[in-house]
Amino acid sequence: MEKTIQTSDFKRxxxxxLPVRICHWITALSVxxxxxxxxxxxxxxxxxxxxxxxxxxxxGTVRMIHFITAYIFLVNAIVRIYWAFRGNYYANWxxxxxxxxxxxxxxxxxxxxxxxxxxEEEEIxxxxxxxxxxxxxxxxxxxxxxxxxxxxxxxxxxxxxxGWWLPQxxxxxxxxxxxxxxxxxxxxxxxxxxxxxxxxxxxLVFYHDWLEGRGETSAMISGYKFVRKERLESDxxx
Amino acid sequence: xxxxxxxxxxxxxxNIIGHGYSRREFMKFAxxxxxxxxxxxxxxxxxxxxxxxxxxxxxxxxxYQECTCCSESFIRSDHPIVADIILDNISLDYTETLMAxxxxxxxxxxxxxxxxxxxxxxxxxEGSVPLGADGVYCTIAGRTAIDHLKEAAEGAKAIIAWGSxxxxxxxxxxxxxxxxxxxxxxxxxxxxxxxxxxxxxxxEAMAALIVHYVTFGKLxxxxxxxxxxxxxxxxxxxxxxxxxxxxxxLFAESFDDENAKDGYCLYKVGCKxxxxxxxxxxMRWNNGVSFPIQSGHGCIGCSEANFWDxxxxxxxxxxxxxxxxxxxxxxxxxxxxxxxxxxxxAHAVAASISKRKEHKKRYTxxxxxxxxxxxxE
Numbered sequence: 001m002e003k004t005i006q007t008s009d010f011k012r013x014x015x016x017x018l019p020v021r022i023c024h025w026i027t028a029l030s031v032x033x034x035x036x037x038x039x040x041x042x043x044x045x046x047x048x049x050x051x052x053x054x055x056x057x058x059x060g061t062v063r064m065i066h067f068i069t070a071y072i073f074l075v076n077a078i079v080r081i082y083w084a085f086r087g088n089y090y091a092n093w094x095x096x097x098x099x100x101x102x103x104x105x106x107x108x109x110x111x112x113x114x115x116x117x118x119x120e121e122e123e124i125x126x127x128x129x130x131x132x133x134x135x136x137x138x139x140x141x142x143x144x145x146x147x148x149x150x151x152x153x154x155x156x157x158x159x160x161x162x163g164w165w166l167p168q169x170x171x172x173x174x175x176x177x178x179x180x181x182x183x184x185x186x187x188x189x190x191x192x193x194x195x196x197x198x199x200x201x202x203x204l205v206f207y208h209d210w211l212e213g214r215g216e217t218s219a220m221i222s223g224y225k226f227v228r229k230e231r232l233e234s235d236x237x238x
Numbered sequence: 239x240x241x242x243x244x245x246x247x248x249x250x251x252x253n254i255i256g257h258g259y260s261r262r263e264f265m266k267f268a269x270x271x272x273x274x275x276x277x278x279x280x281x282x283x284x285x286x287x288x289x290x291x292x293x294x295x296x297x298x299x300x301x302y303q304e305c306t307c308c309s310e311s312f313i314r315s316d317h318p319i320v321a322d323i324i325l326d327n328i329s330l331d332y333t334e335t336l337m338a339x340x341x342x343x344x345x346x347x348x349x350x351x352x353x354x355x356x357x358x359x360x361x362x363x364e365g366s367v368p369l370g371a372d373g374v375y376c377t378i379a380g381r382t383a384i385d386h387l388k389e390a391a392e393g394a395k396a397i398i399a400w401g402s403x404x405x406x407x408x409x410x411x412x413x414x415x416x417x418x419x420x421x422x423x424x425x426x427x428x429x430x431x432x433x434x435x436x437x438x439x440x441x442e443a444m445a446a447l448i449v450h451y452v453t454f455g456k457l458x459x460x461x462x463x464x465x466x467x468x469x470x471x472x473x474x475x476x477x478x479x480x481x482x483x484x485x486x487x488l489f490a491e492s493f494d495d496e497n498a499k500d501g502y503c504l505y506k507v508g509c510k511x512x513x514x515x516x517x518x519x520x521m522r523w524n525n526g527v528s529f530p531i532q533s534g535h536g537c538i539g540c541s542e543a544n545f546w547d548x549x550x551x552x553x554x555x556x557x558x559x560x561x562x563x564x565x566x567x568x569x570x571x572x573x574x575x576x577x578x579x580x581x582x583x584a585h586a587v588a589a590s591i592s593k594r595k596e597h598k599k600r601y602t603x604x605x606x607x608x609x610x611x612x613x614x615e
Contacts, residue, residue: 056487161476
């Protein structure tokens, strides 16, 4: 073993607080359920014939699961927005908007090093984000807007079948978009964007975990990441 | 029409009796139309009284870019008195299709009504108005439709936009809309406008709307799109008698399969019932005999705005604007997903090559640390 070998100290840092983790996994689960049931509703399989309608209610059940999950998704989204004003630095809404010069530098760095796979001459510690990097922030911002689109179009379509005030808040959406048919199209097309987002998101989590070895994947379960001591000493968060 | 040049104003009741109907038939009509208006049966008395005491409502009925299916639907309202009462008792002072007069006579009659009942008459518009090329695509009596509409709307108390043409442009308003066919509410802004979309709208709904106006002296409750809630408050899907098949997941997959013969839900063969607001499922057509879905054909969504541009009638696919006509949301989505998966796989391969050294360095560093810990250094 060479004597000049460099060692680094890692510190265990609580990055994702419990509400953030809970919200994350509820979102993940509800997106999966909503996507699967949504695609079934869009194009139901036909595996029965000769049966009477009174014998079965499976399609109604699939729709019911979709609607219940939609409510969970909505409430969860509201809780997460609340936590964006209440939570720690990494959960804060400010961490989602790249409005500083430094954050744009970080975007550029991530694009160069992680997306285009350029190698840096020497490792600059402060370029490695403790929470999510700003490219990820932008993708979450887009996801958040997509969630809004799905909530508005989904509850807009649902409103006509409900007398409750909450869906009624969205009753204007189909009229605004020119009818149920265009509303449904937007709702349906946005589903594919969720699928695409999920693929990219999961891949990049694995990529960072593999390369950086900071416990990126388990961080969303335990809340902790491993961060170099020197990195923490510099007062720049990112 | 015998009513065209009548000067004496008479009530609906006078007119009905004058046409040889008995009081009993009049009361039956009142009960019938009250039900169609979606009112409680205790309201029958009020409807009957209104018809007995109110004077005929002067109506001018204009036809622009349309196929006259709205008029056809109207005169085929299922109760025999409906056609009679609408045509005889509500003074249809001017309508190209049904009036006896023609040419200058007819135009003169229209102007008479407009002058005599200024601010009182109801203007019914059937058809859209072409604005392209200064409106020459539709001219009547040598004048453009837009000219006629503005003149007739001037003294109207309210406007009823009959049918999809007047409400959203219908067929001629479909892309690319060569004549710039324009619905009425986009032209006339200063009058109350009732939207009665449908290609055509249901005759009974049309009659009930007019009787509602006669009875209460005001328009019925409208939704955000200006449609009477009583007839457009529910989706065809929600009142469809095949709905239990939908909930049970029993679908026809083609029009000649066993499931279609069993009367299963037509959702998968493109029925637009789930996105269409109309009363077809409850009021039905042709004396309540049937409606498209009952006859084995999916709803084409004719009362929804721009239904021609919302994808094929016989599939659940929806076209994505900006892509060619064969592309649907699902096709685009699948291709995008495939491209992303391929891109990620390529990135993974490239990353494992490009970041090989760095990864190895980090890995080695970690191993050395472990060894150090083992040696208690």
